[in-house]
Amino acid sequence: MSALLRSLPDVEVVGEAADRDEALALADTHAPHVVLMDLDLGDDSGVETTRELCRRDPTLGILVITMFGDDDSLFASIRAGARGFLLKGASPAEVERAVRSVANGDFMLGPQLAQRGALYLSGARTRGAVPFPELTDREREVVDLVARGYDNATIARRLVLSTKTVRNYVYGVLAKLDVPDRGQLIVRAREAGLGSDGEEADETARAGGPEGRDGLT
Template sequence: MTEPGSAEIRVLVVDDHPVFRLGMSALLGSLAGVTVVGDAEDAEAAHAAVDAHRPDVVLMDLHLGEDSGIEATRDVVRRHPDVAVLVITMQEDDESVVASIRAGARGYLLKGASPDEVERALRAVANGEMILGPKVAARAMAAVTSGRTAARVPFPELTDREREVLDLVARGYDNTTISRRLVLSPKTVRNHVANVLNKIGAPDRSAAIVVAREGGLGAD
């Protein structure tokens, strides 16, 4: 990880929108002491880029096509504990903030952040600090002062897509119906179901339905 006073912060930009990746890379590349070592559009490409370039900071969107940025964050932090993840997203709900921090992100910004806010957050997480953007911090403070707690995300070990699939399984839909509803191929649905069973520790589909309903999924 880059230490305070070091000459360079190496950054990887992960987002499924090419225009955003280009714009953010250009902004970061214009900052003193910051080098953009690459970009990626999905979780698989992000993991390969982190392995290849070992950046100090990964800027991570939460929605990467069918992939979950929260799951990608968890995997990056697990595989490379010295890499700081700074989430930058359109999502400002409490659940996304909590899930990101639990996954290991060191910062959380909204995409409407100013260039100065992005630079400040980048340098903070590179130096081992935790930082929330102004709007996110205001929401967090409001939640604390009002005595509220963020709603629990059911099955946080699942990606957003896997949680959708499990919800439909819990509703009693078969794979063919799920594939039509989510506009996915039957093979992709089968893979998602297999991953879900493994992650939640269910031996079969019937057991998964029970676990899912106990966790609050599958309700009409």
């Protein structure tokens, strides 16, 4: 891919990154117009890296090039802010067209993905507002489960995460939403419509159950 990009007229490759931290550092240093993103960054998520890059620079064009063509990968990338999505194996002409389209501020999907992407975008325009748009999808999942009354250990089991990771998510959400504690978070979340679907937590897993003194563990 790097060799192909270097062969294109008027295209300068300013760096290559192997992981999230390197990608963020290179973007800060070089301020590129377009970033080609692989969803598989080893231990890191290309979707979350895309989201962070777009948060830092909303004008940056992210073109996802990946072997994962499933709906979840496509739609998660779009929600994260990607402006293009190609499958690995795309022809050189398709890659060039996508790079130039994204650089010009256009939205570009590979031919195998265009119809699904158009249907998703059309539906997104007609759906109601997403609660807490400042949160990531994963943070919103955690908030929904907190609002149902689950403690962090239970949330960790349901989302296949470590309890420490869930705790960090809760801390981050409290800061983003400027709420002082878990109880107020539950109130805000339920007012926004979260935590009202599905089964309720049992008494041992409720926010007032056997947790740490700060209610965050």
